[in-house]
Amino acid sequence: MNPVLSEAPVGVRGEAVAEPSSALYSSYVNPQWVKLLNVLRMNQQYTHCRGAELFTADGRRILDFLSGYCVHNTGHNHPDIVAALRAELERSGPGMLQSHVPDLAGQLAEELCTRAGEQLRKAFFCSSGSEGVETAIKFSRAHTGRSGLLYASGAFHGLTCGALSLMGDPSWRDGFGPLLPGTEEIPFGDLPALQETLASRRFALLILEPIQAEAGIRIPTREYLASCQALCRKHGTVFVLDEVQTGLARTGKFLAAHHFGVQPDVVVLAKALSGGLVPSAAVLMTDSIYASVYDSLQRAIVHTSTFSENALAMRAGLATLQVLDREQLGLRALEMGHYLRGRLRESLAGYEMVKEIRGQGLLSGIEFKPPRGLRLRAAFEAFRRIHRGLFGQMLVMRLFNDQHVLTQICGNNFMVLKAAPPLVVSEAQVDEFVNAVRAVVETVHSSNTFWSDALGLARRAVGI
């Protein structure tokens, strides 16, 4: 028997397959995703994940500075959250009865509203950020009797049809239209534009991320957000903050809104509420907005979702809040974020392609700019002609393959590398990340291999 073939992985019908972990996924789920990860050499099998570390089947330890796009605020598989879920499973309670009052949802709602503070006194639970944004759309329309929806340039609010209607970037929208009518985009940070648009009194909501994550970690001024709130109040528009990435202590406070002293009418939370284990989202809002939807017995369940208040999701949310409190992860995010950006600024000073390091808490971005020097500029422009995300993706690939660090570029700004580790990250892990980034940035500026590898990557991608 051919020893190579005998050891080769086989598919369901006994046929030899090339990628042991990916063949079925490739056949039955998303072959393009598998191809993309293969091209980037990032198709790994993970055996286990703990805190800020991921362990692969081939014996590597990867430092996670992505956190599943801000899902893993409490770290991967936090033992207390795992224990809470185990206990919930073992009690054989009413997981998804749909015909009772789920007390855990009441408890979690109280905990969330207390932390969010001020006028946010009701919660609607669902299972994803997009679904939370859909909820904000419906409740704002019901509350105002208007249909218009206003959003900011660069925004990322999710990929269901309603949420997608609130994102201008054509790369997400193309081919899925027509999307919701009555939506309008205004430039993020432009108050005169907002003033003029809201004055039409056509808009049910203004939705903003308090810090735009996928747009490149864009942090507005305090005055901007305060004026957005004041203008919404003046013109009868619901002021919605999408805190799907920024919420649950990611930026150092429970809500990023708390840094800016604003009091939104609606806040969407998701991602980290799951504890990294059970999908969950919550839309917090004022009593009066809530009452606009559930305004009679006939409408007691007019907006609902099968999985929304399921016991495991509620347990995961409650356990996550306990861990955030007990381990003071908000404070930790503030301190570690400060330390991280300080170290990055120090280590990356003098590299001509590094434009800015910015962030709040443990949501940071390293922005790159096109080089001025002739040698680098020629290479950079060649890349840009192939794909505008190629440079950023090469950084990600190098960090992963050479330095064993997982990160990503921002989804709507390919020149910004995102750094968002679990909030439990240690100082030593931050140092490791900074050294890894410095090593890759050094390669960008000093060696030809970074650029020639990228051309190889482009060729592999085209050959797909």
Ligand SMILES: Cc1ncc(COP(=O)(O)O)c(C=O)c1O
């Ligand atoms: C700011 C923001 N809002 C909404 C969403 C959509 O969340 P989900 O993917 O859970 O639907 C995302 C997802 O990345 C997000 O970053």
